[in-house]
Amino acid sequence: xxxxxxxxxxxxxxxxxxxxxxxxxxxxxxxxxxxxxxxxxxxxxxxxxxxxxxxxxxxxxxxxxxxxxxxxxxxxxxxxxxxxxxxxxxxxxxxxxxxxxxxxxxxxxxxxxxxxxxxxxxxxxxxxxxxxxxxxxxxxxxxxxxxxxxxxxxxxxxxxxxxxxxxxxxxxxxxxxxxxxxxxxxxxxxxxxxxxxxxxxxxxxxxxxxxxxxxxxxxxxxxxxxxxxxxxxxxxxxxxxxxxxxxxxxxxxxxxxxxxxxxxxxxxxxxxxxxxxxxxxxxxxxxxxxxxxxxxxxxxxxxxxxxxxxxxxxxxxxxxxxxxxxxxxxxxxxxxxxxxxxxxxxxxxxxxxxxxxxxxxxxxxxxxxxxxxxxxxxxxxxxxxxxxxxxxxxxxxxxxxxxxxxxxxxxxxxxxxxxxxxxxxxxxxxxxxxxxxxxxxxxxxxxxxxxxxxxxxxxxxxxxxxxxxxxxxxxxxxxxxxxxxxxxxxxxxxxxxxxxxxxxxxx
Amino acid sequence: xxxxxxxxxxxxxxxxxxxxxxxxxxxxxxxxxxxxxxxxxxxxxxxxxxxxxxxxxxxxxxxxxxxxxxxxxxxxxxxxxxxxxxxxxxxxxxxxxxxxxxxxxxxxxxxxxxxxxxxxxxxxxxxxxxxxxxxxxxxxxxxxxxxxxxxxxxxxxxxxxxxxxxxxxxxxxxxxxxxxxxxxxxxxxxxxxxxxxxxxxxxxxxxxxxxxxxxxxxxxxxxxxxxxxxxxxxxxxxxxxxxxxxxxxxxxx
Numbered sequence: 001x002x003x004x005x006x007x008x009x010x011x012x013x014x015x016x017x018x019x020x021x022x023x024x025x026x027x028x029x030x031x032x033x034x035x036x037x038x039x040x041x042x043x044x045x046x047x048x049x050x051x052x053x054x055x056x057x058x059x060x061x062x063x064x065x066x067x068x069x070x071x072x073x074x075x076x077x078x079x080x081x082x083x084x085x086x087x088x089x090x091x092x093x094x095x096x097x098x099x100x101x102x103x104x105x106x107x108x109x110x111x112x113x114x115x116x117x118x119x120x121x122x123x124x125x126x127x128x129x130x131x132x133x134x135x136x137x138x139x140x141x142x143x144x145x146x147x148x149x150x151x152x153x154x155x156x157x158x159x160x161x162x163x164x165x166x167x168x169x170x171x172x173x174x175x176x177x178x179x180x181x182x183x184x185x186x187x188x189x190x191x192x193x194x195x196x197x198x199x200x201x202x203x204x205x206x207x208x209x210x211x212x213x214x215x216x217x218x219x220x221x222x223x224x225x226x227x228x229x230x231x232x233x234x235x236x237x238x239x240x241x242x243x244x245x246x247x248x249x250x251x252x253x254x255x256x257x258x259x260x261x262x263x264x265x266x267x268x269x270x271x272x273x274x275x276x277x278x279x280x281x282x283x284x285x286x287x288x289x290x291x292x293x294x295x296x297x298x299x300x301x302x303x304x305x306x307x308x309x310x311x312x313x314x315x316x317x318x319x320x321x322x323x324x325x326x327x328x329x330x331x332x333x334x335x336x337x338x339x340x341x342x343x344x345x346x347x348x349x350x351x352x353x354x355x356x357x358x359x360x361x362x363x364x365x366x367x368x369x370x371x372x373x374x375x376x377x378x379x380x381x382x383x384x385x386x387x388x389x390x391x392x393x394x395x396x397x398x399x400x401x402x403x404x405x406x407x408x409x410x411x412x413x414x415x416x417x418x419x420x421x422x423x424x425x426x427x428x429x430x431x432x433x434x435x436x437x438x439x440x441x442x443x444x445x446x447x448x449x450x451x452x453x454x455x456x457x458x459x460x461x462x463x464x465x466x467x468x469x470x471x472x473x474x475x476x477x478x479x480x481x482x483x484x485x486x487x488x489x490x491x492x493x494x495x496x497x498x499x500x501x502x503x504x505x506x507x
Numbered sequence: 508x509x510x511x512x513x514x515x516x517x518x519x520x521x522x523x524x525x526x527x528x529x530x531x532x533x534x535x536x537x538x539x540x541x542x543x544x545x546x547x548x549x550x551x552x553x554x555x556x557x558x559x560x561x562x563x564x565x566x567x568x569x570x571x572x573x574x575x576x577x578x579x580x581x582x583x584x585x586x587x588x589x590x591x592x593x594x595x596x597x598x599x600x601x602x603x604x605x606x607x608x609x610x611x612x613x614x615x616x617x618x619x620x621x622x623x624x625x626x627x628x629x630x631x632x633x634x635x636x637x638x639x640x641x642x643x644x645x646x647x648x649x650x651x652x653x654x655x656x657x658x659x660x661x662x663x664x665x666x667x668x669x670x671x672x673x674x675x676x677x678x679x680x681x682x683x684x685x686x687x688x689x690x691x692x693x694x695x696x697x698x699x700x701x702x703x704x705x706x707x708x709x710x711x712x713x714x715x716x717x718x719x720x721x722x723x724x725x726x727x728x729x730x731x732x733x734x735x736x737x738x739x740x741x742x743x744x745x746x747x748x749x750x751x752x753x754x755x756x757x758x759x760x
Contacts, residue, residue: 320699344704351701360698361700364542364543366522
C-alpha cells in the first residue's frame with residue numbers, strides 16, 4: 001500500500017527535507033570554498049590559547065570518538081551553509097549530556113580556549129561557525145525528547161533536537177511547535193532559542209520569548225543553570241531565561257528547553273494570491289487581519305524576483321505565473337467549514353475589489369506543501385545566483401518594501417538580482433542582493449547604507465536572524481549606546497574571559 | 508465532439524503520514540486530510556484540456572464514496588469539469604469497495620451519459636490496485652489504452668502513447684475507449700479563485716449503486732492490515748577490513 005504510486009509522486013514533486021537540499025547545495029559549490037573569514041574581514045584573533053595535544057587528550061578522554069579533528073571532516077562545521085564565512089577550527093566536540101558540556105566549558109574557561117557553540121548551522125549571519133580556530137561545540141548528539149505533556153502542552157527536550165522532528169513527535173499528541181521556518185529540517189531547537197528565531201507563524205503564535213517557559217544552560221565557568229521551569233506563570237525574581245534567548249550563545253550554552261506548544265489545528269487553509277502593487281498588498285493585509293481575525297496564522301509576501309529564484313533555479317512550479325507581487329495567506333482553526341467560509345468570503349471580497357488579480361486556495365496538505373516551497377526555498381535557491389548579501393530588516397509597514405527600489409537605483413547593473421520577500425504581517429522583510437562575486441566596492445555601496453536607511457525609519461537592522469559575526473558593528477543603528485553598554489557589562493559578568501562565541505553579537 | 512467521463516477517488520492525501528488502526532482492520536481515516544487521488548487529478552487535467560482544445564464537449568466527473576467524496580468532485584469542478592456525479596456508498600460497503608464495483612458503476616454511467624471516453628488514473632495511491640480502467644473496458648467491451656503518457660485525437664480514433672517496461676508504446680484505438688492516466692501525461696493545474704467560486708454553482712447529481720443496478724456487497728474480507736517492517740539500524744564499522752569481513756560473512760562478495 002502507498003508504495004509505487006506515492007513514490008513516483010514524491011520523485012516528481014521533489015519532496016525532500018531541507019537537510020538533503022542543503023547537502024546538495026554544499027556539493028554544488030564544493031569547488032568554490034568561501035574565503036577564510038580572517039582574510040575577508042578585518043578582524044584580529046583574540047588572546048586565546050592555541051589548541052594543544054593536552055587539550056585534545058582531555059576532550060578525547062571525556063568524549064571518546066565524539067571528537068572530530070580531521071580537517072575535511074571539520075570543514076562542514078567551519079562553513080555556514082550560505083557560504084559567507086569560513087573558519088579553520090580543527091576540533092569539533094559532540095557531547096551527549098549537559099554534564100559533558102559543563103566539563104568541556106569549564107575546561108575551556110580554565111585554559112582560555114574559545115568555543116563556538118553550533119546547532120544545525122542554518123544561521124544567516126555567520127554566528128554558528130568559528131571565525132578563527134575556536135573549538136566547535138556541536139549539540140547535535142543532544143537530541144532526546146524528555147517529556148511531552150498532552151494536557152499542558154509543554155514539551156521538554158534537549159537542545160540538539162531538530163525542529164521538524166519535534167513537530168512530528170508532537171503531532172502524535174495533537175500538538176505542534178509554536179514556530180516554523182524554512183530550515184526546519186536541519187535547525188536545532190537550541191539554536192532557535194539562542195537566536196530567538198521568528199519564522200512563518202510568529203504573527204499568530206508569538207516569538208520564543210513568549211513560548212519558552214524554561215531552559216537549562218551551561219555558563220562560561222561550566223556551572224549548570226537550571227531554569228527549566230514548565231510553568232506558564234512564574235514571577236519569582238529576574239527572568240533569567242531571557243538572558244539566553246536571543247543572546248546567540250554568547251552568555252551561555254542552552255542545553256535543554258521547555259516550550260509551550262499550541263494544539264495542532266484541525267483545519268488549515270492556504271491561499272496564494274497574485275497582485276499588481278505593494279499598495280494593494282497593504283490593503284489586502286489590513287482586510288485579512290479584520291476579516292480572518294483569529295484564524296489568520298501567516299501572512300507573507302514575495303516579489304516576482306524572489307519567486308523566480310524558485311522557478312528558475314529549483315524548478316518549483318508556480319501555479320500563478322507572472323505577477324509582480326504574491327501573497328500567502330494561511331489560516332489555522334478548529335472547524336474547516338467555518339474557516340473555509342470565512343476565507344472564501346474574504347477572497348471573494350478582495351477579488352471583486354480588484355486588489356487581487358488571481359489566486360488559488362487549497363486545504364490539501366500536498367498542495368499546500370508545494371505552495372509553501374515557493375516561499376521556503378527562496379534562501380536555498382538564491383545560492384545559485386552567486387554571492388548574496390542578505391538583510392533581515394524590520395520596518396514600519398508603510399516602508400516595508402521601499403528599500404528594494406531604493407537599492408535597485410543605487411546599485412543598477414552591479415547586482416544580478418535585488419529581491420524582497422518576508423513576513424509582511426510582522427513588518428519583517430528579507431532583502432537579498434545577489435552579485436556575481438563578492439567585491440569590496442559593492443560591499444561598500446551596500447553597507448552601511450542599508451542600515452542607515454533602516455535606522456532613519458526607526459527599523460531594526462536584524463529582525464530575526466540575529467547579529468552573529470556579520471552585524472555587531474551595526475547594532476548601534478537599532479540599540480542605544482546605553483543598551484549596548486549594559487549588554488557589554490552583562491557579557492563581562494557572565495563570561496569574564498570571553499570564551500563563548502567570541503567576535504560576535506557585541507561590537 | 509466527445510463526451511468524457513472521469514473517475515475521481517477520494518484518498519488520504521499523500522503528504523499525510525499513514526497510521527494503521529490498533530485493531531489492524533485498516534488505516535486511520537478519521538480526522539485525516541483527504542484529497543483527490545493524484546493520478547485521477549492527471550485524468551481530470553487531461554479531460555479539461557480536451558475540452559479546451561474543443562475535442563470534448565462535456566466533461567463529467569464521478570466519485571464513489573461517502574458524503575465527503577463531494578469535496579473531490581468540487582475540486583474537479585474547480586479545475587474545469589462541467590458536472591459531477593456522486594455515487595453514495597457508505598459504511599461496510601464503502602470499507603470493502605473494490606475496483607470491480609467501481610468499474611461496474613463507471614461502465615453503467617458511461618452508457619447512461621453516452622460517454623465516448625472514460626479516463627481514470629492508472630491506480631489509486633491508497634490500494635495501488637491498478638484495475639479499474641481495465642475492468643471498466645471489459646464491462647463495456649471497449650478498447651483500453653492504459654498508462655497513457657500522451658493522447659492524440661484522430662477522426663474516429665485516438666492515438667495513445669503508453670509507458671511500458673523499457674520504453675514507450677504507441678497504439679491506436681477506436682472510440683469509445685477507456686484510458687488510464689500515467690504520471691507524465693500532464694501536470695495538473697491549481698484551481699484558480701474565479702473557478703473555485705464558479706464550481707460552487709455547478710451541479711452534482713447524487714445516485715446510489717442501486718439506482719444503477721450495481722450490487723456493492725463485499726466480495727472480500729480484510730484479514731489484517733499491518734505496517735511495513737521498519738528498517739533495521741545500520742552499524743558503523745571501524746575500517747575497510749571489517750567492512751570486507753562483514754560483506755563476506757553476508758555472502759555479498
